[in-house]
Amino acid sequence: MNLIPALDAETTQKPTAFPRVIVPAAAFGIVLGLAGLANAWRVAEGLWHIAPIASRCISILATAIWALLLIAYGCKWIFQREKALLEIEHPIQCCFVGLIGISAMLIGGLCLPYFPAAAQILFWLGALWTVVFAVWRTGGLWTGGREPTATTAVLYLPTVAGSYVVAIIGVPLGYPDVARLAFGAGFFSWLAIESVLLNRLLTAPGLAEPLRPTIGIQLAPPAVGSVAYLSITSGAPDLLVHAMFGYALLQLLLLFRTLPWVLKQAFSASYWAYSFGLTALATAALRMAERGETGIVTQLATPAFILANAAIGVLAYLSFVALIRGKLFSR
Template sequence: MTLDRAPVPVSFFSIAVGVLALGNAWRVAERLWHLPHGIADLLTWSGIVLWLALLALYAHKWLHHASDARAELNHPVQSSFAALGPVSSLLAAMALEPHSHPLALAVFALAVTAQLALGLQLYGRMWQGSGKPELITPAIYLPAVAQNFVAGAAAAAFGWPSLGMLFFGAGLFSWLAIESLILSRAALQGPLPEALRPVLGIQLAPAVVGGVTYLAVNGGKPDLFAQILLGYGLYQALLLLRLLPWIARQPFVPSYWAFSFGVAALPTLALRLLASGATGPVEWLAPALFAAANVIIGVLAFKTVALLLQGRLLPAVTAPR
């Protein structure tokens, strides 16, 4: 028997999502604070390279490890992470739009089609029942909430805010419905196993990703609802800080990238509110949140590279000689 490495999990798309989302935050910060140009581009192109590499690795998985890929899509928790493929593709489409509109539009069209098909398949499966309550985690936000929110922001970026509003509405009410399931699981079931606890980082994302999308489709008005979404996002961030010692009993694994989308979107929402003329607490919150996001995602990247260099990024599997 020999040791081999498992094919790339679909959840690794969270790495590309986190890097691309931090690039978006830097792009707003560069305009707002006249920061040196280049860091946003570096992050964005790094995210695009990661996205392309992960697409290739995931296609290889379907070609050479199809049983593993199917098992992942049928798993009650892992299947939700498949939504990160379309999410990262939509973020990539927005990043590519200033450089090649036809290419970006093609990526957008493919990603929107994929996210609708995948979201309806996975969310519809949940509606059919027979799920185990103890396996409900914030990962279930990804097919119906994350995909629709990012599709809404992408539609607005391509000049279709009315279409973006439809996606925003789908994501918003899915979020409100699903959150009650997650709270019910927390109240009535036992604690999450240590291996699943990093997935709680996704809990930060709906309010702040939704807030970024809302500003994209409403013309950037820093109105009451936009600031309400920021307030709820801040509360979720404080809640995760309170839970961090409990979550961190799980040694670092790539699933900690579940924090990255929300961590990057939180300062992006604050920065966009500030750029749109909002005043008050957001004036000092924005720089603090931006600095924290860079530190957190920097740590995630450092630890991930360390695992890669140690040959431990992917789990080992036993293969026959």
């Protein structure tokens, strides 16, 4: 993935025999997008009474890719430890390491109807990884010494995305108290980081082209937060979830506005940064409709669902082509 030129330069200058392809932690974003789409289909199946074949196929694909990425990432620590250390010490790339725990919890959620014991194990392992990494990474940020240009939307991943996923998966597994605490951690972390990030985008130099696709993560906090809030509450959707969903719609429009600027960067796996937010937006709209929503959100549910499927379809096709050409990840 061409998110960091320094890593790419290091990789091309010192080729190794095995493995040639270096899989970055950011690649786990693919799992987030696919798992998010599978969950959207699950809600759609109950709402529209359609066959579960689509969600099952997407769940199997997400699980298979997650397993392959986990093996590849483990191989990096074994055979190219210096690259793994360089990644986890980098001020931007290190935040993607948190996706390992998040993806494990999402896969656990997909496994729940079929393998409940495995779902429990994956949830707790993922939650433990998420908490430990978030505390370690955020504590390091509190010590200062960070360049303003290193402030990007990836800062949401350790605390905000991780906490929201704990809330989303924790409820069906039987841990509503844990889920409510996790939602609070994610919600207030989002508000704090949002102000810092917007200040950086408005006042600091523009994002370098390889980093621009990461702006797609901007959609995730309000969209995934809406799903998390619906997970820990019951009854008709209230004012807060409508407010979060409305802010997510604003972020979506802003992402459309910035898309020509982002597309100056050639396609790579980094474009999957858009996927989790898009699928969460569709899931939130469908869940609100399922919970008795009768307003405009209900009318937006179908377009949001179609958009999420179309976006994941395009990302999957382009990723397959890039993988065949050896351009999906850095060498």
